[in-house]
Amino acid sequence: MERALKFNIFRYNAMDPRSVPQMQTFYLDETDSMTLFIALNRIREEQDPSLQFDFCCRAGICGSCAMLINGRPDLACHTKTKDLPAEITLMPLPVFKLIGDLSVDTGTWFRAMNETVQSWIHTDRTFDPKATEERMSNEEAEAIYELERCIECGCCVAACGKANMRPDFMGAVAFNRIARFITDPRDKRTMKEYFDVVGTEEGIFGCLGLLGCEDICPKHLPLQDQLGMLRRKMGWTAVRHLFDGLLGKTA
């Protein structure tokens, strides 16, 4: 049952002038219930303490450890070696800026994304500490939570053909976030305001419909549905906008 695992791991330390991008091979004996979290930490502790990678919660919740595992973006912490062949190739996520080895800068990317889509409730209400909360149906709350489950791991961006070609493409994570706010009755933005954010070539109209995002999302978010919904809504908004413009001209 015990296999000798061969790991091919991308190595590059940008801060070290002697470092050149290359693949490095490590060997480990597989143990029971081994995950890539266990394997990578053993490699670091036993073989090469300079190896850079990111883990945090190691429970599939925080989204830190996304990487290319035999070419496929996924969370390393919940990937069991027994589900992989004996030769495992690990590469950093594409699209995001490399920090070193398997570590990439998702923080900067996602902060910018959250600023772009204005990822917050837009409301003219002010909070009244003495008042009872605004009511909401439980179904609405659950529908929002369904989309709120995104952990910003970056897998959908790394798996996106368009994002790999075009660095300013917003990606499924941004579209899902917009869909989350459209679903939320507390957000008072109009369709036109959402349109101004995503109704562009970098936005929903740039999506090629390849759906790598839907295939690989480690949290199984219904991304395809959100892309479809958003494309429809934004398409109508564009048509209406055009129509209003024509009416304005003829009037």
Added chain:
Amino acid sequence: METITTDLLCIGAGLAGERVAVEAAARGFETICLSIVPPRRSHSSAAQGGMQASLGNCIKGEGDNPDVHFADTVKGSDWGCDQEVARLFAETAPIAVREMAHWGVPWNRVVPGKSTYFKAGKEFEKIELPEKEGLITARDFGGTAKWRTCYTSDGTGHTLLFTMDNEVVRLGVTVHDRVEAVRLIHDGETCMGAVARCLRTGALRVYLAKATLIATGGYGRLYRETTNAVINDGSGTILALDTGIVPLGNMEAVQFHPTGIVPTNILVTEGCRGDGGTLKDVNGERFMDKYEPAKQELASRDVVSRWMMHHIRQGLGVKSAYGDHLWLDIRHLGEHHIKTKLREVEEICNSFLGVDPITQMIPVRPAQHYSMGGVRTNKDGAAYGLKGLFAAGEAACWDMHGLNRLGGNSLAETIVAGKIVGEKIADFLEGYEVHFKSACIREAVKHHQEREDRLIRGKDGRENVFVLRTVMQDVLMDKVGIFRNGEDLQKAVDGLQIIYERTAKIGLRSSGVGANPELALALRFPGMARLALCVAAGALARTESRGCHAREDYPERNDRDWLKRTLATWKEGDSLPTLTYEPNSKVWELPPGDRGYGVCKIISSEDPVVCGIEKPLPDSIE
């Protein structure tokens, strides 16, 4: 060297740190958060079950109010908390939870009409009131008189943290992620910011601030078996201890959560038991109903964890390659409930165990979970001893948890303390000026730079930091765990002192160039060893059993001698912390008594103030 100046420096950008930042930024103060990970990856995101606030909207929470929440919290703490703080907390929690709703948290809501629920394995019926439809609902949690834990499925920490970071983005608060504060800049009286290390490049930076907040979470990673994220190694707590001035409170107060999964110690939420899940032994039989007839599976965490270990010691655990464990059974809750209210649990069991909790039982065993101890502050969040230094959340010993925290009170504390401490910091900053003394800045940078240089040159020795860490984790796990005794604790202190001596001889095996993980750990580890010694020495000295601190050689809760908080400081050059004590509460709104669960052997206090016979002196109310 790059030097950045700001009004408020928040070290840590989890829920507590960001809530403070939001408050200060909303009041117009320039705020910078440092975080060793992107803020949304902070360990707050892993909190699953919920946040306690006495809204009393759901029918099983009817009649709830801050008084009941206060009483539950004090009992949960085993009368180890500061009752003024617990009161302040319970009063503010409902406002804080509603404010999070205003900012966008999709709290689960009351659905009117008839529904069924499980308690202690049996099915019951409840009818939710139509007039409460759409208000924030709650689930049951351990040690509470009412259903009080507000939730979004079992991703409550996640939705809270994303919502809070949305506010941070909206307000334009600067976050420097992958930056680790390595030394506070102070002159023995006033804190002026921190020296920090960029974890992208390894470069040092100076942050000068009028106010500095430590909100770096707990120190669970001092233990071998912990539910905590790998980043929870007490790095902010170390900063405070290393001042030699600021004390750490009750470091021996370490909570074990009953349901870490075996073997990975990943948490499955208390919501499993709150929603009616049961604990079972090797024979498939329940046992908590026999040990705790009143609260059963929903006694407080310290009590349930002890009974589980007791049951395993009776030979009734399930044998496995990873040691004996017990079962958590949620099968009877049904597929719909698990797939809507316990989604993370389902995912964790399937992904990490290959167990389907809808049809199979979950292997569980208590694992280290929460650090009640931390940077000692007053009720405003101001650290003892240094002006301009504050702490909040798990990193702080504020101290509303005493010797045991209730489930659902940690998320609540992050938001509530963040709100209160944020307001106090903003008040403090109004009109406050500080002199940034160049000598103090230079000294702090030099101190750190020299450590780095010595480690990289490897002149001190060849001790392997990964090996030392493993040995330390084993010592705490095996000798300062759920059950403690004087002999083992003495061995722990002795063993940890040897490890601490060896930290002076750590040498890197790699180059240490750039964002080198070995260097980062080598820099942090001597501080971790000092924290471990604070935990062990505090536990050895506390000759009683209270909350999670269970001494087999001192089984009584000793209210006569131990209604006090341990304060640990570390003088430079010492190999042990200096322990002093203070009364754990000034006011005794709820005099010490029986918790209503757990074994209750009490040596009573004779202090008339504690017993509620006399009122405290007016100046002590202040």
